[in-house]
Amino acid sequence: MEELLTLTNFSQQVAAGTPLLYITTDNESRTEALITHAALHAIKGMPGPLAWNCTVGFLGHEGTREPLAGLRWAVEQEGPGIFIFKDLDWFWHDNPFIQRTLKDFSAVRRPPGKTLIFMGSRPDIPPALREEFLLLDHGLPDRKEIQAFLEKNRGKDPFIDRLLADEDTVSRLVVAAQGLDLLNLDRALRLARVSKGGGPDEVVAALFRTKKQQLRKSGIMEFVENDVTADQLGGMENLKSWMEKREKAFGAEGLSSGKNLPRGVLVMGISGCGKSLFVKAIAARWRLPLVRLDMATVYEGTFGSPESSLRKACKTAEALSPCVLWIDEMESGISNQGFKAEGGPASRVLGYFLTWMQEKRHPVFVAATANAIEMLPAEVLRKGRFDEIFYVALPGLSEREEIVRIHLRKRGFPIENFELGMLAHAAKGFSGAEIEQAVASAGFESLAQNRAMTQQDIMEAISRTVPLSVTMAEQIKKIEAWAFKRAVPASAGALR
Numbered sequence: 001m002e003e004l005l006t007l008t009n010f011s012q013q014v015a016a017g018t019p020l021l022y023i024t025t026d027n028e029s030r031t032e033a034l035i036t037h038a039a040l041h042a043i044k045g046m047p048g049p050l051a052w053n054c055t056v057g058f059l060g061h062e063g064t065r066e067p068l069a070g071l072r073w074a075v076e077q078e079g080p081g082i083f084i085f086k087d088l089d090w091f092w093h094d095n096p097f098i099q100r101t102l103k104d105f106s107a108v109r110r111p112p113g114k115t116l117i118f119m120g121s122r123p124d125i126p127p128a129l130r131e132e133f134l135l136l137d138h139g140l141p142d143r144k145e146i147q148a149f150l151e152k153n154r155g156k157d158p159f160i161d162r163l164l165a166d167e168d169t170v171s172r173l174v175v176a177a178q179g180l181d182l183l184n185l186d187r188a189l190r191l192a193r194v195s196k197g198g199g200p201d202e203v204v205a206a207l208f209r210t211k212k213q214q215l216r217k218s219g220i221m222e223f224v225e226n227d228v229t230a231d232q233l234g235g236m237e238n239l240k241s242w243m244e245k246r247e248k249a250f251g252a253e254g255l256s257s258g259k260n261l262p263r264g265v266l267v268m269g270i271s272g273c274g275k276s277l278f279v280k281a282i283a284a285r286w287r288l289p290l291v292r293l294d295m296a297t298v299y300e301g302t303f304g305s306p307e308s309s310l311r312k313a314c315k316t317a318e319a320l321s322p323c324v325l326w327i328d329e330m331e332s333g334i335s336n337q338g339f340k341a342e343g344g345p346a347s348r349v350l351g352y353f354l355t356w357m358q359e360k361r362h363p364v365f366v367a368a369t370a371n372a373i374e375m376l377p378a379e380v381l382r383k384g385r386f387d388e389i390f391y392v393a394l395p396g397l398s399e400r401e402e403i404v405r406i407h408l409r410k411r412g413f414p415i416e417n418f419e420l421g422m423l424a425h426a427a428k429g430f431s432g433a434e435i436e437q438a439v440a441s442a443g444f445e446s447l448a449q450n451r452a453m454t455q456q457d458i459m460e461a462i463s464r465t466v467p468l469s470v471t472m473a474e475q476i477k478k479i480e481a482w483a484f485k486r487a488v489p490a491s492a493g494a495l496r
């Protein structure tokens, strides 16, 4: 896993004489600013960095525009110096001269202080050069950097000053800007300044809109709008009490500020039994933003290689922290063979994820959901990775009754008109989603006939349904037998 680019570790690398660095960044000018600042600290008398790009070369230095010429020029300069190459990774794959020049540069021992830096949005280094490079990652700005950026804008415009006058607004702006690049924040402030009409609420709303769009554009992540409360979740008392105990132990304040956030839970179980609902309930209860990562899309690779997508997702979650990162369909892309096949994509992706889980210092609570957990390798399930592994089984009788009540209430049907116990009996073997579906379809039937919904409508909808527990009976038995030994039942009545 690459290290994080910070002032300190960058200065140390330059002072130690690291010849070649590759920095992953989505904002070149922000990274260049950090390098310029850090260069001053690295070595006494170090000149400011010089930057190369493919349209200009090194500004003011004739004949350096062609990639190999630019590279040779930088290598030949005497004394300490930092040379930044912005576009060179577009040229180096098929160019043996560039690759040889870099290899030779890296092999020669020289006094510390001369470093060549390459930047790009992903570390696209030719295989022959991979050993020579140290990788650093310039992630999204944290709260401190966002705050400092806002401070820098003070005194430039009366509108911005009014915006930043109130501490409460500043902290709302900081939270809204988390997970975005400073460019986005700058753009939102400029837009507000130009339009003059917008107050703090508009700027904050604009930042949230941008954030949502950015996450959606990533193709693998989305913000989940969420107001699910525990009383919309039928059954699952063990899960609910797990959530409540933590709130008691750590305090609602601590959890929502991320200070006492537990590491994470893995919730497994067959489709439609409320795993997603539980994840939403946790995020809402702890008042944390919820970001969903779709593992199936990560593995499809449509939006970049699975590893780079996951790396990006983890970094985004860190930038948004404190937050809940919901990893949906954790088992996607994994088959037992696939995982064991040494170096297969699934094993590399999960390997990265496990290291990240182990090392993460940001308050990101990971809530992973999975249907076929028996696919997951033992490494994921080992104690200490997740705080707890829960199994959500098909709801028992009293839970089904509660679920019927929840869905009748949700649709505004008068509970007293229905015999809930009888409905719960009839829905034996139904998942929560199937119960919901029966109530909904009975509602549509009666509406079509212009009359109030009756017990009989729901009973008929239930009898028309063939639940998954029938069509997938064998598979469910297997999953339950597996879960019995390895997971905590989500409700006391489960696995009976």
Ligand SMILES: Nc1ncnc2c1ncn2[C@@H]1O[C@H](COP(=O)(O)OP(=O)(O)OP(=O)(O)O)[C@@H](O)[C@H]1O
Pocket: 232, 233, 234, 235, 236, 269, 270, 271, 272, 273, 274, 275, 276, 277, 278, 369, 371, 403, 406, 431, 432, 433, 434, 436
């Ligand atoms: N225990 C429950 N209490 C109330 N409603 C439930 C419950 N379980 C499921 N439902 C209803 O079914 C819908 C689907 O459930 P949910 O998406 O949480 O299931 P899931 O286990 O995550 O399924 P999948 O694995 O297919 O994603 C929920 O939005 C909810 O309306």
